Amino acid sequence: MALVVIGGNAAGMSAAARARRLDPRLEIVVLEKGPAISYGTCGLPYLVEGRVREAQQLIVYTPEYFRKERKIDVRTGVRAVSISHPRREVMLESGARLRYDHLVIATGARCDSMGIAGAAQPHVFTLHTLEDAERMRRFLREKQPGRAVVIGAGYIGVEAADALRRNGLHVTVVEQSRNLLLRGEPEFTGAVRKQLEDHGVELRTGVRVASIEPDRVGDIPCQMVVLAAGFRPNIEMASEAGVEIGRTGAIRTDERMETSLRGVYAAGDCAEVMHLVTGRPTYIPLGTSANKAGRVAGANVAGARERFPGVVGTSIVGIFGTAFATTGLSIEQARAEGFSPVAARIEAQARPRYFQGKKTTVELVADRASRRLLGGWVIGEEGAAGRIDVIATALHSRLRVDEFEQLDLAYSPPFATVWDPLLIAAQQLMKEK
Amino acid sequence: MALVVIGGNAAGMSAAARARRLDPRLEIVVLEKGPAISYGTCGLPYLVEGRVREAQQLIVYTPEYFRKERKIDVRTGVRAVSISHPRREVMLESGARLRYDHLVIATGARCDSMGIAGAAQPHVFTLHTLEDAERMRRFLREKQPGRAVVIGAGYIGVEAADALRRNGLHVTVVEQSRNLLLRGEPEFTGAVRKQLEDHGVELRTGVRVASIEPDRVGDIPCQMVVLAAGFRPNIEMASEAGVEIGRTGAIRTDERMETSLRGVYAAGDCAEVMHLVTGRPTYIPLGTSANKAGRVAGANVAGARERFPGVVGTSIVGIFGTAFATTGLSIEQARAEGFSPVAARIEAQARPRYFQGKKTTVELVADRASRRLLGGWVIGEEGAAGRIDVIATALHSRLRVDEFEQLDLAYSPPFATVWDPLLIAAQQLMKEK
Numbered sequence A, B: 001m002a003l004v005v006i007g008g009n010a011a012g013m014s015a016a017a018r019a020r021r022l023d024p025r026l027e028i029v030v031l032e033k034g035p036a037i038s039y040g041t042c043g044l045p046y047l048v049e050g051r052v053r054e055a056q057q058l059i060v061y062t063p064e065y066f067r068k069e070r071k072i073d074v075r076t077g078v079r080a081v082s083i084s085h086p087r088r089e090v091m092l093e094s095g096a097r098l099r100y101d102h103l104v105i106a107t108g109a110r111c112d113s114m115g116i117a118g119a120a121q122p123h124v125f126t127l128h129t130l131e132d133a134e135r136m137r138r139f140l141r142e143k144q145p146g147r148a149v150v151i152g153a154g155y156i157g158v159e160a161a162d163a164l165r166r167n168g169l170h171v172t173v174v175e176q177s178r179n180l181l182l183r184g185e186p187e188f189t190g191a192v193r194k195q196l197e198d199h200g201v202e203l204r205t206g207v208r209v210a211s212i213e214p215d216r217v218g219d220i221p222c223q224m225v226v227l228a229a230g231f232r233p234n235i236e237m238a239s240e241a242g243v244e245i246g247r248t249g250a251i252r253t254d255e256r257m258e259t260s261l262r263g264v265y266a267a268g269d270c271a272e273v274m275h276l277v278t279g280r281p282t283y284i285p286l287g288t289s290a291n292k293a294g295r296v297a298g299a300n301v302a303g304a305r306e307r308f309p310g311v312v313g314t315s316i317v318g319i320f321g322t323a324f325a326t327t328g329l330s331i332e333q334a335r336a337e338g339f340s341p342v343a344a345r346i347e348a349q350a351r352p353r354y355f356q357g358k359k360t361t362v363e364l365v366a367d368r369a370s371r372r373l374l375g376g377w378v379i380g381e382e383g384a385a386g387r388i389d390v391i392a393t394a395l396h397s398r399l400r401v402d403e404f405e406q407l408d409l410a411y412s413p414p415f416a417t418v419w420d421p422l423l424i425a426a427q428q429l430m431k432e433k
Helices: A010-022 A041-049 A063-070 A130-143 A155-166 A186-198 A236-240 A287-301 A331-336 A384-396 A421-431 B010-022 B041-049 B063-070 B130-143 B155-166 B186-198 B236-240 B287-301 B331-336 B384-396 B421-430
Strands: A002-006 A027-032 A073-076 A080-084 A089-092 A097-099 A102-105 A109-111 A147-151 A170-175 A201-205 A224-227 A231-233 A264-266 A273-275 A280-282 A315-319 A322-328 A341-349 A359-367 A373-380 B002-006 B027-032 B073-076 B080-084 B089-092 B097-099 B102-105 B109-111 B147-151 B170-175 B201-205 B224-227 B231-233 B264-266 B273-275 B280-282 B315-319 B322-328 B341-349 B359-367 B373-380
Touching (some): A002 A097, A010 A027, A010 A063, A010 A287, A041 A155, A063 A073, A080 A236, A102 A287, A130 A224, A147 A155, A155 A170, A155 A315, A186 A322, A186 A373, A264 A287, A322 A384, A331 A359, A331 A373, A359 A384, A384 A421, A384 B384, B002 B010, B002 B097, B010 B063, B010 B287, B041 B130, B041 B155, B063 B073, B080 B236, B102 B287, B130 B224, B147 B155, B155 B201, B155 B224, B155 B315, B186 B322, B186 B359, B186 B373, B315 B384, B331 B341, B331 B359, B331 B373, B341 B421, B359 B384, B359 B421, B384 B421
Parallel strands (some): A002 A027, A027 A073, A102 A264, A147 A224, A170 A201, B002 B027, B002 B102, B027 B073, B102 B264, B147 B170, B147 B224, B170 B201
Antiparallel strands (some): A080 A089, A089 A097, A273 A280, A341 A359, A359 A373, B080 B089, B089 B097, B109 B231, B273 B280, B315 B322, B322 B373, B341 B359, B359 B373
C-alpha cells in the first residue's frame, strides 16, 4: 500500500509520521514544493524580528531525518500539478506520475493579495514561508528601510508590525475592515489599537489599499510593505480532481478528515474544520488544528478509526509583550449564528498586587436562555494563555456559566488570585439576564 | 431577619458580603475572635519571607470598611463559645447572647500539633494567622536563628521551608509519611525532594517527631521549629449544638452549604466539600473553596437558591520558583476509590526552545475502562497554573482522554508550543490500555 502526501509542513508531516508509526510497512512519499519541511511557520515573525537568530532554529525535522529515521520518502522541490483519482495517480511538474492507494492533500494556503496592484515589487513581502522571512531579513539588513506599511491587522500583520517596530522602523498598519485580529468588539479592538499606538505603531482602519507604489501606499510613504491581508486555501488541484469544496471555500472533510473521494484525505490550511460552538464547518488556518487534523488523517490512512471533532476557535497573539487571546464566538458572531448572547467584561489582578501582579481583562459571552458559554477573550501580560485555554476547555465541554463560575482553579499567591479573573467574569455574567 | 456569622476570614466574610448584596435589609453580625478579618492567609509564608513587606498588604478589607460601606457589624476580638439552635442564639465569651435567624459557621481550622510534646515553647511556631506570621518575623529579626526544623511537608511546611531558607537559615523538613504535598507518587515526590535539596533544604521522610526540645528536634539541632503537620477543623461548637459531622471529621453540609440544622450553614476550613471526581465528601481546607462555599451560603441565607457543587482537588505551590500543581486523584488515590486507573507522564517544552522556554512535566490519570480523566499534576517554571486549570476544567466536565487530546488550546511561540505538553501527555495516555 502506498500513501502520497502533498505538502510537507504541519498537516502533511503529521499525517506521514502518524501513518508510519501505525503501519511500519506502508510506502510513504511526501511531495513538498519548497526547499524545507516541517518548520515552525508561527515563528517566522520572530525570525524577522531577530529573537529567533537563524532559520535553522525553526526547522523541527529535516527531510534526511524523515528518510533515515522514519523511512518516509520526503521529496523537496517537487511540485504536484494534478491528481487523477480514477487512476490513483498524482502528476508532478516534471511529468512523472506517482501511484497512491491513499492520498493526503495538505497543500496549505497562500497569502491573499486582495487584487492589490503592485504586489509583486521587490519591496513587497508576505510572511508565509521560511524564504519569505529570510528575504525580509536580508532586505532589512541591506536596504535599512525607515518606514514600513503592513496591509492587514490579523495575526500575521500585527506580529509583523511588532517585529519591524522592534527593528526601529516607523510602522503603519492599514486594515480595510474595523476588525483587529479578526474580532470586532470595540473593547477588544480598542485595546489592540492602544497597545500598538503606545508602542509607536500607527493604525488606520476602514482603509482599502488599491495599489502599492514604489515609495508609498496611498498617502503613506514607505520603503517596504508587508502584505498580510489574509489567506486563501490552495484547493485548485483538489477541486479539479473532483474533491468537494465546502461553503467556506476550503476542502470539505468528514470527522476522519476524508474528503468526498474515498481514500483521499485533506488537512491543514487547505481544509475546513468543524467549529464546535456553531456546529458548522469553518475556515481557521492555524498550526494547532493542522497538526491535529493531519495526525488523524494519517491514523485513518493506516487503518485506525480516529476523529478530529473540530476546534473552538482559540488563538493568541503577543503584541509588545501583552497577550491578546480569543476563543469561541464574540457577541456579534454569536448573534449572527442565531444565539441570543449576553456578555460581561471585567478587569482584575492576574496575580496579587503584593506579588507585582499585573491587571488582566476578561470578557465572557454566553447564550441568554441556555446559559451555555459561547466564547471569550483575555488580554494581559500574565497568564492569558492559561486562562484562554480554560475557556476553550469549557467550550469543548459545553459548560454553562453557573458551572464555569464554580471551577476549582489553582490558587497560590505567586501564581493567581483567590478569585481568578475568569471566575469574577463569570460572576459578572451570571448577573446578565 | 438577622444573620450571625461566626468567623471573619474567607468563608465568613464571603457569606456576609454576599448576603448583604442580595438583601440590603438583613441585619448581619460577624464575630471574629482574632484582631483582623478578611486577610490573605495564603500570603503568610511570603510575609515571613519578606517579599510581602507588611501585614497590611495582606488585609483585603478592614472591619471599618465592612461596617461603613456594607453595613455589616464586624466584631473583632469577640469569641463565640456555644450555639443554642432551639433558642437561635450564639453565646459569647463575655456572657452576652446574640439572636439569629440564620447562622453561618465559618470557624475555620487549627494547626494540628499531632500530640507532639513541647509544642508550646516560644521557639515553636505555626503559620496560620497574621499574628503567627508577625511573631515569626519578629523572632527571625531578634533571635537570628541559624537552623530551623519544619514539621510536615504539606503546602504550608514546604512554603515555610522556602521562606526560611531564603532568609539564610539552614532548614530541615521532617515528614512522618512518605507523601509530599499530600501526594504519594514517587515521580512527584522525587521532584519535590530534588527541588528542596537543590536549594539547600534537607528533607527527612518517614520520621515521626515525638517531642520538641529547646535546642533540637530528635537529633536535629535547631533554634526554631515550624509546626505544619496539618489542620483540624474547628467543629466542637457546632458539634455540641447538634450539627452533624461528616466522616471526614468536618461539618457535613448539602450543596447549598446548609448543615443538618435548618438555617445553619457552614463553609470554609471547618466544613466538608464534595469531591466531584470521587462523588464523596472530602476535607480539603483551601481558600478558594472557602470563598466559593461562603459566597453560596450567603446567597442562600438571603433567599437565593444557589449550589456549590464541589471541588476537584486543585492546588498549586511554588518551591524556589518552580510550581508543583496537582488536581483530581493520583493513581493510588484512584485505585483506592475503586477505579482501575492508568497513567502517563511526559516531559516537554512549556514554550519553544528558541524562546528560552523551560521544560515542564505533566502526568495524567484516567480510568482504564471509561477513559474518563481522573487527575493529573504539572511541575514547571512556566505555565503550570494555566495547565493545571485546564485539567481541573476537564475534571469538572468529566472529559474522556480522547476528548482531552483534541482540546483547541492556544498556540503562539511566546506562549506555548504547537503541541501543548497537556496534549502530548494525553496522546501518551491514549496508548495505555
